[in-house]
Amino acid sequence: MELKNHRDLETIKFGQQLVFDAYGCDYEVMDSITECTKILNELVDLIKMRKLLEPVVVNASPNTAVGGEDPGGNSGFVIVQESHISIHTFSKRGFVTIDVYSCKSFDETLVIDYLRNKLKPKDFDTLSLGRGLKYPKENIY
Amino acid sequence: MELKNHRDLETIKFGQQLVFDAYGCDYEVMDSITECTKILNELVDLIKMRKLLEPVVVNASPNTAVGGEDPGGNSGFVIVQESHISIHTFSKRGFVTIDVYSCKSFDETLVIDYLRNKLKPKDFDTLSLGRGLKYPKENIY
Numbered sequence: 194m195e196l197k198n199h200r201d202l203e204t205i206k207f208g209q210q211l212v213f214d215a216y217g218c219d220y221e222v223m224d225s226i227t228e229c230t231k232i233l234n235e236l237v238d239l240i241k242m243r244k245l246l247e248p249v250v251v252n253a254s255p256n257t258a259v260g261g262e263d264p265g266g267n268s269g270f271v272i273v274q275e276s277h278i279s280i281h282t283f284s285k286r287g288f289v290t291i292d293v294y295s296c297k298s299f300d301e302t303l304v305i306d307y308l309r310n311k312l313k314p315k316d317f318d319t320l321s322l323g324r325g326l327k328y329p330k331e332n333i334y
Numbered sequence: 335m336e337l338k339n340h341r342d343l344e345t346i347k348f349g350q351q352l353v354f355d356a357y358g359c360d361y362e363v364m365d366s367i368t369e370c371t372k373i374l375n376e377l378v379d380l381i382k383m384r385k386l387l388e389p390v391v392v393n394a395s396p397n398t399a400v401g402g403e404d405p406g407g408n409s410g411f412v413i414v415q416e417s418h419i420s421i422h423t424f425s426k427r428g429f430v431t432i433d434v435y436s437c438k439s440f441d442e443t444l445v446i447d448y449l450r451n452k453l454k455p456k457d458f459d460t461l462s463l464g465r466g467l468k469y470p471k472e473n474i475y
Contacts, residue, residue, distance in 0.1 A: 207355075207424075207429065207431065208431075210353075212351075212463065212465070214348075214465055214466050214467070214468075216468050216469075216470070217474065220475050245392050245394055245409060246390065246392060249387065249390065249413070251386050251387060251413060253386055253413075253415055256415050256416070256437070263415075263437055264473055268386060268413045268417070268418065269413075270390075270411050270413060270418060270420075272390070272392060272394075272409045272410075272411065274394055274397050274404075275397070276409070276422055276431075277409065277411060277420055277422070279411070279418055279420070279435075281417055281418070283348075283469075284475065285473040285474070285475050286469060286470050286473060286474060286475075287470065287474045287475060288348065288466055288469055288470070290348065290349075290417075290435075290465055290466055292433070292435075294420075294433075296397070296404055316468060318467065318468070320463070322353065322461070324353070324355055324431055325355050325429055325431055326355070326459065327355075327357050327457060327459070328357075328424075328427060328429055329357070329427050329428065329429070331427075332405055332426040332427060333358065333426070333427060333428045334361050334425065334426050334427075334428060
């Protein structure tokens with residue numbers, strides 16, 4: 194298919210991504226596939242996303258190939274119409290790393306407050322990224 | 335379970351995440367579930383990750399709830415022992431947005447070159463993020 198002339202396209206920001214890394218989290222929550230699945234489902238509801246598939250969460254066994262730095266945990270994902278949410282937990286290190294990526298703007302404070310309440314981290318870092326900063330406002334094909 | 339004293343923990347960086355947003359990409363590649371699945375599999379091989387599950391790629395229909403800004407495309411991810419890779423395509427806008435998140439360091443140039451060759455974007459943005467910057471070097475539980 195032929196691409197329309199790419200010059201002079203009007204562009205907008207496609208979406209936003211909240212990056213959340215938490216330390217010293219609640220062991221029982223991190224270590225439970227049920228709880229990790231619940232976090233994905235509850236985040237979807239919280240910011241009114243719509244699931245394309247049910248969340249997938251799997252247990253990841255310790256990964257010795259990275260110098261004993263991965264003690265194992267759970268890894269999960271949910272694909273939503275707005276993009277995705279991912280979670281990885283490393284229970285014995287107390288570490289949880291989450292991405293919430295949406296083409297629809299959402300209240301990041303709501304997500305952070307939910308995760309703080311759920312994971313009870315001793316410390317956490319967040320970063321907010323704009324994604325697709327040159328997303329064309331109209332179809333180009 | 336009781337958390338060990340969180341003070342004076344020796345910490346390291348957990349992992350790295352490459353964020354890749356591409357514009358004016360090859361329509362046939364973006365619009366094909368087979369091609370999107372192939373991209374996930376080939377990226378896994380390229381940077382020597384190990385899959386925990388086979389990639390999941392689904393077609394996402396146009397999303398009118400975000401002001402006609404989502405013309406539909408494919409959404410997919412693969413959970414690997416090292417974290418995950420995700421892809422979202424919006425074929426009619428020529429836009430592809432990819433995250434490669436790994437606890438193992440990898441050659442980002444290799445990934446970018448592969449994606450440029452595969453997607454033939456007219457333009458792209460990348461960002462490299464350090465994740466889990468306060469990841470404890472030893473187990474805390």
